[in-house]
Amino acid sequence: MSTIDPRTERTRFLYNGLTASLPISLFAGVILAWVHWSLVSPALILTWLALLAGATALRASLLYRFRRAERQGRQQGRIWLIRFRRGALAMGLAWAVGAAILSQSGDTQAQFFLAFAMAGISAGVMIALATDRLSALLIIGPMLLSLGLALVLPGEGLSPMAGAIVLLFLLFVALMTGRIQASFEDNFRLRQQAESQRAVIRDNELRWRFALESSGQGLWDWDMISGHVYYAPRWARMLGHESAELEPVLGTREGRIHPDDRMSVHAQLNAHLRGETALYEAEYRMRHREGHHVWVHDRGQVIERNPSGKPVRMIGIQEDISRRKRVEHSLHEERQLFATGPVALFIWEAVDTGRVLYASENVHDLLGYTRMELQDPRFNYADLIHPEDMGRVLNELQGHIRGKTHQFEQSYRLRHKGGYYRWFYDITRPERDEAGRLQRIRGYVFDQTRLKEMETALADSERKNRALLEAMPDLVLRFNSEGRYLDWHSGNTALLYAQPDRFIGKTLTQVLPEEAAWALFEGIHSVLLHGRMRRVEYSLDIGNATHHFEARLVKLNNDEVVAVVRDVTTQKQAAERMGQLAYCDALTQLPNRRLLMENIRHAMAAGQRSGQHGALLFLDLDHFKALNDTYGHAVGDLLLQQVAGRLREAVREADTVARLGGDEFVVMLEDLELIEEEALQQARHVGQKILDALGQPYDLEGMEYHCTPSIGITLFHGRRLDVEELMRRADQAMYQVKKTGRNGMHVFHASTTRLLQFPTQDRH
Numbered sequence: 048m049s050t051i052d053p054r055t056e057r058t059r060f061l062y063n064g065l066t067a068s069l070p071i072s073l074f075a076g077v078i079l080a081w082v083h084w085s086l087v088s089p090a091l092i093l094t095w096l097a098l099l100a101g102a103t104a105l106r107a108s109l110l111y112r113f114r115r116a117e118r119q120g121r122q123q124g125r126i127w128l129i130r131f132r133r134g135a136l137a138m139g140l141a142w143a144v145g146a147a148i149l150s151q152s153g154d155t156q157a158q159f160f161l162a163f164a165m166a167g168i169s170a171g172v173m174i175a176l177a178t179d180r181l182s183a184l185l186i187i188g189p190m191l192l193s194l195g196l197a198l199v200l201p202g203e204g205l206s207p208m209a210g211a212i213v214l215l216f217l218l219f220v221a222l223m224t225g226r227i228q229a230s231f232e233d234n235f236r237l238r239q240q241a242e243s244q245r246a247v248i249r250d251n252e253l254r255w256r257f258a259l260e261s262s263g264q265g266l267w268d269w270d271m272i273s274g275h276v277y278y279a280p281r282w283a284r285m286l287g288h289e290s291a292e293l294e295p296v297l298g299t300r301e302g303r304i305h306p307d308d309r310m311s312v313h314a315q316l317n318a319h320l321r322g323e324t325a326l327y328e329a330e331y332r333m334r335h336r337e338g339h340h341v342w343v344h345d346r347g348q349v350i351e352r353n354p355s356g357k358p359v360r361m362i363g364i365q366e367d368i369s370r371r372k373r374v375e376h377s378l379h380e381e382r383q384l385f386a387t388g389p390v391a392l393f394i395w396e397a398v399d400t401g402r403v404l405y406a407s408e409n410v411h412d413l414l415g416y417t418r419m420e421l422q423d424p425r426f427n428y429a430d431l432i433h434p435e436d437m438g439r440v441l442n443e444l445q446g447h448i449r450g451k452t453h454q455f456e457q458s459y460r461l462r463h464k465g466g467y468y469r470w471f472y473d474i475t476r477p478e479r480d481e482a483g484r485l486q487r488i489r490g491y492v493f494d495q496t497r498l499k500e501m502e503t504a505l506a507d508s509e510r511k512n513r514a515l516l517e518a519m520p521d522l523v524l525r526f527n528s529e530g531r532y533l534d535w536h537s538g539n540t541a542l543l544y545a546q547p548d549r550f551i552g553k554t555l556t557q558v559l560p561e562e563a564a565w566a567l568f569e570g571i572h573s574v575l576l577h578g579r580m581r582r583v584e585y586s587l588d589i590g591n592a593t594h595h596f597e598a599r600l601v602k603l604n605n606d607e608v609v610a611v612v613r614d615v616t617t618q619k620q621a622a623e624r625m626g627q628l629a630y631c632d633a634l635t636q637l638p639n640r641r642l643l644m645e646n647i648r649h650a651m652a653a654g655q656r657s658g659q660h661g662a663l664l665f666l667d668l669d670h671f672k673a674l675n676d677t678y679g680h681a682v683g684d685l686l687l688q689q690v691a692g693r694l695r696e697a698v699r700e701a702d703t704v705a706r707l708g709g710d711e712f713v714v715m716l717e718d719l720e721l722i723e724e725e726a727l728q729q730a731r732h733v734g735q736k737i738l739d740a741l742g743q744p745y746d747l748e749g750m751e752y753h754c755t756p757s758i759g760i761t762l763f764h765g766r767r768l769d770v771e772e773l774m775r776r777a778d779q780a781m782y783q784v785k786k787t788g789r790n791g792m793h794v795f796h797a798s799t800t801r802l803l804q805f806p807t808q809d810r811h
Contacts, residue, residue, distance in 0.1 A: 057178045058128045059117070064175045065110045072138065073103050075168055079149060082160060086152035095145045102141040106134040128179070135176070135185040142168070143189035150197035165194050264364040267347070269297065271359050276300065285343070285367050287336030305332035305340055312345075320349065320358050327361075330368065342372040389413070389494040393428070394487055401427040404487060413471075413494055415464030433460035433468050448477055448485060458495060470495040522612040525603065528575055530555040530568050533607065544587050562771075563587060567598060569775065571608045574600045576785065578672050579709070583610075584619075595619035632706040634684055635691035643705035643713055647763075647770045650703075650717045655765035660719040660726035664734055665759040665777035666694075668710035668741075669789040674752070682747050683710075686754060689747075693740040698733060712756075713777070719762075727762060727794065734758050734792040742790070755790035757781050 076099045080092045113127055142165075149161050169187045176183035265282025269275075276297050283290045286303065293299050304312055308331035319327035327347045332340040347363020391413050394405040403421045411417050420426065432440055436459035447455040454476045460468040472493040478486045522543065525534040532550045537543060544550075545558055555564040563585035570583035583598045597615040600608050630642035638646065650661045668690065675683040687710065694704045694712060703715040716733060719726035737758065745752045759781025763773055780795035787793075 058113075058131065060178050061131050061176065061182060062110055062113045062127070065106055068171070068175050069103050069107055069110075071171070072168070073099065075164065076142075076145065079145065079161065079164055083149045083152050083157060086154050086157055087148060091148045095141070095148050098141040098144055099138075102134070102137040105137055109134050132179070132182050132185055135182040136189075139186035139189040142186065143193035146190050146194035147197050150194060162194065165190060264366045267300070267363050267365060269347075269361045269363075271361065282365055285341065285365065286333060300333075303334045305334070308332055319347070320361075322356070327363065341367055342369045344368045391492045391494075393490045393492055395428060395490070396487060397485065401429040403428050413469070413492075414461060431461045433462070436460055444475065447475070448488075451479075451483065452477070461492075470499040524598075524610045524612060526555075526567075526571055526608050526610065528571065528606050528608075530564070530571055532558070544589060559585075559587070565775070567600075567610070569778070570598065570600045570610075572782075574602045574608050575605070576782075577709070578602055579675075584615075592616075632708075635688055635706050637691050637694075637712075638703060638705040640705065640707050643703060643707070643715065644770050646703045646705075647715055647773065650715060651763060651766045651770075653717065654763065657718070658721050659717075660721070660723060661763050662716040662719060662726065662730035662733075663761050663763065663773055663777045664714040664716070664730065664737070664792075665761075665774070665781045666712040666714065666737070666741075666756045667781055667785070669755045669757060669785075671710040671754070674754070678747070678750075682750075685747050686745055686752065689745050690741060690754070690756075693743075694737065697736045697740045702733075713774070723762065723764070727760075730760050730762065731792070731794070734760055738790070738792065757784035757789050758792035759784065759795065760792055761795035 076096060080096055084092060109127075109130055113130075116127070146161070146165060150158060152158060152161075169191060172186050173183050176186070265285050266277070266279035267282055268277040274297065275295050276299065277295060278290060278293050278299065280290045283293050301309075312329045312331050315324075315329045316327055318324050325348075327345075329345050331343065331345070333343055335341050344366045345363060346365075347361055349358040349361045351360040352358050391410045392405070392407040393403060393410075396402040396404055402424060403426060406418045406421045408418060410421060414421075414431070421428075429437065429441070440457055440459045443455070443457055454474065457473045457475065459471065459473065461471050462468050472495045473490050474493075475488060475490045477488050480486055521537075523536040524532060527533055531554050532552065535547055535551065550558040555567050558564075559567070566583050566585045570581045574581045579602075581600045583600060584595065585598070586593055586595050588594075593616075594614055595616045596612050597619075598610045598612045600610050603609050630639055631637065632639045647663070653659075654661050668686075671683065671686070674686060687706070690710075690712065691704070691706065694714060698704060698714055698716070701717060703713075703717075705713045705715070707713060714733070714737070716730055719729050738756065741754065741756045745754060759777045759779065761773060761776040761780055768776075776795040780793045783793040784791045
């Protein structure tokens with residue numbers, strides 16, 4: 048806290064006055080010399096002017112030195128005040144000499160002029176040096192004393208009465224300078240007190256601002272008369288703004304309040320403005336600059352009202368409580384879990400007593416007992432355990448406690464209050480003190496009854512399926528990931544291409560023709576990769592006729608596939624006739640596989656003639672099975688329709704977009720460059736457009752969903768390859784993307800590993 052030194056301030060004031068008083072004093076001396084030049088000896092007048100000029104030069108020198116010391120920070124109030132008084136004395140003596148010389152003119156009119164001039168000079172000195180009475184007296188005293196004595200001495204001067212008046216004026220000047228100096232010092236004291244109070248206010252304001260900033264609270268100040276509202280920087284940053292961006296009006300705040308909260312906020316604010324509440328306080332949501340809402344705790348109070356009681360000014364602080372609200376929401380959900388959910392919390396005293404120290408509220412929904420019934424000291428938790436599970440549960444519990452296991456899990460039945468038993472899964476955690484002694488046991492008990500019922504139903508279903516298998520007339524085969532026959536069953540041995548002793552333990556390529564073997568290999572690995580059923584059609588020459596078969600492949604486990612094979616020769620022939628009428632996929636309205644194949648053949652023929660390349664892009668959606676399993680096929684179909692639309696927009700009108708089935712799509716590009724590398728670059732460019740288009744979020748009935756494709760690319764040039772081989776190459780390139788992480792594209796090369804050797808992990 049800074050203070051004002053009266054002596055330093057007085058000294059600065061005295062020296063600053065010299066700038067104007069020195070030239071005025073010298074000019075007054077010249078005027079008096081000119082008036083008395085013919086009345087007094089010129090030599091005496093010149094002598095006096097020299098003395099006056101010397102005193103003026105001395106005081107000017109002091110002024111220069113004082114200002115230089117002030118700039119250098121070396122001024123000392125007492126020393127420079129003493130020097131100023133010495134200069135004042137020199138000036139007073141110079142004027143005293145002048146008064147003595149000029150008063151001897153013998154001319155009454157000149158003497159009156161001299162008296163009034165000296166009185167005026169005295170008045171000016173008194174005003175200029177009022178802050179230091181001694182300095183004023185050092186100038187005025189010698190001058191007026193000399194003048195008074197000269198005027199009252201016998202001679203041709205003024206009368207003694209006139210001299211007495213001059214001396215009386217001298218006394219009046221001394222008294223007035225004293226009062227002026229006292230007023231000046233009082234003013235100094237008041238200024239010092241005001242400066243001290245301002246410093247205290249400034250320090251308090253800094254502490255206040257620091258406290259607000261540190262606490263994360265933003266200030267707002269509402270002047271209700273002008274409508275102006277001050278929003279502190281912290282208040283603005285809470286909403287993602289800077290203070291300069293916000294208009295200082297009430298609407299800036301009102302317009303950002305969540306519509307659902309606005310009514311309650313206004314009700315609480317108006318209640319306080321009417322004086323019904325001592326403090327305004329509300330929690331509500333406000334819109335952030337980025338569009339989301341933040342929770343705030345707003346408090347304020349009217350600090351000024353007019354005589355009629357109407358509020359005119361209100362100040363408040365606002366704090367971001369979004370994090371607290373998230374925590375409260377999480378705690379609420381956790382309480383709901385233990386209040387109504389299928390998980391109950393138990394705390395037991397020990398294994399031997401079986402006493403329940405605590406049970407969550409939802410235990411009544413799970414077991415029919417109230418918390419108070421279970422926590423009764425006479426109640427034993429072990430009495431609820433099924434007799435068949437009792438020994439196992441207690442033995443496991445004792446063993447884990449003796450072994451100081453941190454956590455273990457058990458599954459057992461508990462008796463409901465209604466008399467029946469329910470299955471529960473218990474995650475148990477023994478709690479120990481620092482010495483390792485058991486304090487209590489905590490368990491999270493999950494209702495497992497429905498799961499057990501489902502397991503029982505599954506076992507029954509397996510028995511039924513086994514019975515159905517025995518009654519099925521179709522051929523059932525079991526393969527591993529290498530395409531090796533593991534088992535078989537057939538209600539019609541006429542469907543067998545070879546006798547079981549010729550194919551069990553062998554691979555498809557060792558038993559079937561290459562085309563049929565490759566078709567089944569592709570289906571086996573697709574099922575193992577995607578995890579869903581796959582239909583594979585192939586033809587075999589049995590006897591003198593060609594038979595068409597449909598194999599429905601289903602994943603049995605991570606390494607095995609079951610195929611249900613049916614002779615569909617009759618249906619195939621009928622379907623081929625009907626297929627001529629339908630070339631579009633019903634879900635996406637894209638060309639189906641048949642139309643795609645025909646278009647590829649036409650493109651190959653056109654490329655043969657023009658020499659231009661074509662390309663096939665085989666697409667498979669990543670993690671599509673998870674979407675279907677989680678949200679159902681209706682949502683999955685909606686995604687497929689949106690994917691189809693984006694594919695149409697990503698390619699040219701002359702290109703073909705087709706859906707093979709499931710989540711597999713094919714894009715055929717025609718009329719690419721003659722040079723293979725340039726054609727491949729074009730195909731990659733289209734592939735990247737497809738990746739960008741399909742990678743954007745999807746809106747599935749209000750749910751934002753992200754899905755990426757894996758793309759396999761292969762070029763074709765004329766009729767060097769058949770269509771099926773071209774499709775296999777594109778699919779094989781797509782599989783490489785799945786294998787290396789999905790969401791990308793891969794170009795088929797002749798050196799690519801055979802599909803038969805690929806691992807069987809799920810490509811989704």
